[in-house]
Amino acid sequence: MTKPTSEDQQRAIKIRELRVYRGPNYYSYEPSIHMVIDLGPLEAAPTDLLPGFTEQLVALLPGLHDHQCSRGHDGGFVERLVEGTWTGHVAEHVALELQRTAGHEMTRGKTRSTGERGVYNVIFGYLDETVATLAGRLAVKLVNHLISVVDAETDVEGAVPVDLDFDFTAEHEAFLLTSQRVAFGPSTQAILDEAISRDIPWQRLNSGSLVQLGHGKLQQRIRATMTSMTGSLAVDIASDKELTSRLLAAAGLPVPSSEVVRNADDAVRMARRIGYPVVLKPLDGNHGRGVAINLSTEDEVRAAFEEAYDQSRRGYVLVESFITGKDYRVLVIGGNMVAIAERMPAHVIGDGVRSVAALVEQTNADPRRGVGHEKVLTRIEVTDSAVELVRAQGFEMADVPPPGEMVKLALTGNMSTGGISIDRTFEAHPDNVDIAEEAARVVGLDIAGIDFICPDITQPVRETGGAICEVNAAPGFRMHTHPTIGEPQFVAKPVVDLLFPPGTASRIPIVAVTGTNGKTTTSRMIGHIFKGIGRKVGMTSTDGVVIDDRLVIRSDASGPRSARMVLQNPRVDFAVFEVARGGILREGLGYTRNDVAVVLNVAPDHLGLRGINSVEQLAKVKQVIVEAVPKNGAAVLNADDVLVAEMRRACSGEIVWFSIKPNNRMIADHCRRGGKAIILEKVELGDQIVLVHGRRRMPLAYTHLLPVTFGGKAMFNVQNAMAAAAAAYCAGAHLHDIRAGLRSFTSSFYQAPGRMNLTEVRGVKVIVDYCHNAPAMIALGDFVDRFFEDSVGTTVERPQRIGVVATAGDRRDQDMVDLGYQAGKHFDRIIVREDERLRGRQPGETAGLIVDGVRRAQGEGARVKEVEVVLDEIDATRVGLERANAGDLVVLCVDRARAVWDQLQTIGNVAQAGAGEEFSDA
Structure with missing residues (x-):
């Protein structure tokens, strides 16, 4: 094979740039990944000229057969590969398929030329930006590797030598492990899915599961299944199992006898006092770690004590009486039972043919089982304690259990140790439901997992025997949302109902302002009007971030990160965002939509940057905020600017015009049909700003009486005032408040620094x-x-x-x-x-x-x-x-x-x- 003489001759895709858009952007309405890739010599080598490339790619990622591409049917993309498509397009589909293998179902993508030969914009959607960026980079590495293999087999001039160190299987597994690590757990994801279905906005606040639902003062927070309403004191009580047991007993609820110890000798002594068999568990543990049940001898107690002690954060171990029966988890949300699951510990069922080890391997082959919370079930791990438990049941791992014999590999029924769940929500006796709901109230948890041990949940516990062995804060939802047997329960719904009762708002009004000139002044005018109404306004501009008229961050804050900061502030109930071209091209809007979009003007500025070389392209960038207007929103557009006026076609909501030119036919026709506009009329006392709504004409102010216009001489501020008035009217401000705001807004340095x-x-x-x-x-x-x-x-x-x-x-x-x-x-x-x-x-x-x-x-x-x-x-x-x-x-x-x-x-x-x-x- 001929080696390349220079890097420019290598047949390999190069990533020039990779960006994450966290909201509507220049290329898509949705959050997207943007890769600018350079095909180099591969521009002349579509896939039909790469022998064996398609076959090897599809063999590694068979899911590509499901990609429809532009054909509208499964297999459409493979047809494109056979017919010949460019490798940049291939990288897009591979990135989407890699995300799919990680459980992130995503089909949005497109590849378009940048105008430079061989250089393409590759755009694809994502659910998690870390997973998507890794998928994009791995996609390019895989395509390059397959191309190098093809080149090696055909001795292509200028080919890249085969990378013998590239192992796609290993790279893919590492990708999946990273995806699992950064992904939300099943409980958090269930709540998010429910919130998204109700159009509740959300932001991830850390790399874990801390999430904000809603905006500004309307926000609520969750971390897994703990919420803003979960009391710290209640969590502390639930974490102290001995205290929980005493409180429940004082309330007359059935609980096992228990004592707290700090050493093995005391554990043995308490076990004798309580009476064998007993259970040992860490006083402040969780997820079933360190729990040992059905201990019948001193030796078993001493051995179990060491493991329980290691799992206890404070060094306390609880010894309690062993309650015989089945293990049930009752989920109580907002004081009401919403789901019940019977939990069975990790086990295998003998078939008379396979050994215990082979049965475990067969069970783990179930596609529903994965590592940790990756899938709905967790793989069974054969630990030393599992081997000991199997031995205690009379078997070794190599032994073949008789047909139908259950061999346990864990004592507790936790899903995280490989257990399974059976839905029993509609089978529980009402008395047992009352006991569980009372237990949650006694501890004080808004979301509680009540662990019942009893012979049969369908019979009253007080009659058949049984007890509450634990009350858990932040209970997992996986056993309820994905039971191994039975119908799934939609337990996230009552959580979201608790945080946002039906009819409760989750979004604060957002007004976005863009244009080449006048953005900051107009944004400040809008904020000033609503501050006069009594709203707590959060504003971003090139001056910085302003919260309730106080500058909290001094910097150019006209980008998406600053917008997210405002939406995170718990005082803000109204947001005004100055949206600059740079922020849109860098990260997108940073939020999903704005109720009012204001576009002041589009003029040649910042051209030649980030691929925006014409004023028409610049207009498309600024049009993003218009595209982000919902059906019940409005776009305030400058009728005197041709490029701005064209944006009306991209708006899903209503259009509100403003114009300083008289006798605008387009505005006249618009208002005749019941539309809204702000116009400038010459009357006897001077120029007057007038709001027209259908046939109604409502004077707002004389321009010479507005301080910011310098007696009507600063026509650009007349336009800014008109745009601000229109935006305020669309956002619900009364005409009196709009007039008062415009008349009291000045261009002083302290109110509008650097603006006239x-x-x-x-x-x-x-x-x-x-x-x-x-x-x-x-x-x-x-x-x-x-x-x-x-x-x-x-x-x-x-x-x-x-x-x-x-x-x-x-x-x-x-x-x-x-x-x-x-x-x-x-x-x-x-x-x-x-x-x-x-x-x-x-x-x-x-x-x-x-x-x-x-x-x-x-x-x-x-x-x-x-x-x-x-x-x-x-x-x-x-x-x-x-x-x-x-x-x-x-x-x-x-x-x-x-x-x-x-x-x-x-x-x-x-x-x-x-x-x-x-x-x-x-």
């Missing part, structure tokens, strides 16, 4: 704003042109306009030139700076491109007369103020708004101090 903050320093008017792209500069420039329209009595004949401008280094070169070009149209003097983080650019590179745009505008006769470069943001701020005279306007396009604002206050304070000294000297 106006101050005065040494007689110079200064505006601090986060303007960083050409579309924003056009809007800001329009405001600057209007700023001095009503000025009277200024100290200068023609106030000077000074702009300090910059943009982030991850924009395209042309975007930077365009920013400078637009700034040149509106400012007399421009000072170009750079952000502290250059994002891959060389110092001065970004500034140079902006200067090129300013020079271009200057050459076309634009307003700008002078341009200079001061790279540091604080230095540029000082220079801008030094160049200004009293009455001038300085606009600072900031990156670090807090640092710039503090600098302005320092300069202003110094100026005031100087003026005071001068006055005192006079």
Whole structure:
């Protein structure tokens, strides 16, 4: 075989990027895994040109025969393999099938070209992200291995040598073990399945079984079968078996005689006092570990004591009388019995042919048995204690029991030790049910597993003999949801009923805001309106995470992780999320849906990043929040933006338009059919924001009376206010509350830092704003042109306009030139700076491109007369103020708004101090 001359010639798939989307995203409505894979030379080698590849793949993963692919029938994918499909598509199906072998049934997937030859986006769904990412990587390794085997057999030029160390069976087993370790247990999964069926949202809070159900203040938590309502004191009581026994006895409930000991001699002494046979168990144990029953001699007691002592956390062992009968588990939830299972310990039944060891092997071959909680039954482990128990019954592991003879391999009937269960829910005598329910109430558990030992659960225990031997907190559900014999019981339903009684809400309202410009201001307006109503608003934005008007995390928090943080906060009852392009492309939305989606505008910005190269693709990214609107939700869309208006086709809920342009025919037709819109009307007293709902017209506010619009001159904030009003109306706010919110919201630094903050320093008017792209500069420039329209009595004949401008280094070169070009149209003097983080650019590179745009505008006769470069943001701020005279306007396009604002206050304070000294000297 010819070895490759370079890595680029190797016939192997390479994973360029792997991402986890934890919610609706650019590629799918559901959580997905996204792999960008490079086929390299395999682009020219579909599967029909790889002899033996299909046969070997299907032999390793026969479940691929069930994949329909695009054919709509089982076997469709195998047909595609035979006819010829690309190996990227194969990796997608292999990843899905690997998840399926781990018990994660998933069929969603697609493979699409990125536009670059041989490079594909492979998208597939998941139930657990860890399992899915492992499946994706193992899928690529398997496909590459099979390709290398094919290449070795056909002596292909540039082939990868066969990886002799790759053992798919071993890799697959390791994958399954990891999947089992990270997966939820059967009890947690049963509760989650019930919650999901009721549309209750959930989040996993750790790598174990701690799960949050519901959002914000409506949330409840579970850990396995312990809930937010499970009392710590009740768990402590249930964990102390001796205390439990005393409390139950005091309540008149049947319990065995018992004593607590700390050494083997005391155990023997108490066994004599109670009377043989006896049971030994750790006082605070669980899952049946360390329990020994039917002990009849001192030697047996001493031997059992050591094992029980090892399993006890505090070193106490309980000696109690042995109650003969069958082992029953009664599950009580919310004070009511919901299921009863008869438990039988791990055992085999002789057939007169096979040995005990062979019978165990045959039993473990049952496909329902797995390791731990992997499947509905657990494999029987032949431990030393199991061998001793078999010997006590008169057999060795190599002996052949007679037909019909039961040979026990464990003393207790726990499912975790290989036991089986028989459903007896509808057979129990009412008196026994009452006893179990009373026991749960005495201990105080909302979810309790009551262990009964009695001859027959159908007969009253008080008459036939028997007792409650344990009350368990966090009882397992597997014996009830997957009984070996009998009908399964849906025990998760009463748990969810307990946490969320019928009619109880589990979701808080979510408003998502996106757009190229104006997201933060609009989000803050919406949050301000609902805070005025009395709601506890959780908000994310580029400023940080705000909980009830308090900034708790200062960072760019416009992504999905911040959204999940808000939804975890137990105080929040209303959420407003600023949703940025980057977060959607990085992780998806991070939540399943939003009640109201607001899209302000779409303009060229951040293009050329993460495969988004056109404004149309950018619009598709921002459209994700519209796609996440349910049927009873609403999308608030800018009718004046063509790309935003097109998003109406992707919305399942209602559309609410907003527009500053008069006589919009689309809006008129929409409202004529009973729709809603926010429009701007010119009336005698000025521009008025009006809510139109069908034939009703409801005035909201005059634009010049809204502080954030600077007397109606900042048209971009007029649009933001209209969008905020529409979103608030859709989210249930009253018109009076919307009006009050808009009239009291200001653009002060303390209410909207870095968003059109106006101050005065040494007689110079200064505006601090986060303007960083050409579309924003056009809007800001329009405001600057209007700023001095009503000025009277200024100290200068023609106030000077000074702009300090910059943009982030991850924009395209042309975007930077365009920013400078637009700034040149509106400012007399421009000072170009750079952000502290250059994002891959060389110092001065970004500034140079902006200067090129300013020079271009200057050459076309634009307003700008002078341009200079001061790279540091604080230095540029000082220079801008030094160049200004009293009455001038300085606009600072900031990156670090807090640092710039503090600098302005320092300069202003110094100026005031100087003026005071001068006055005192006079």
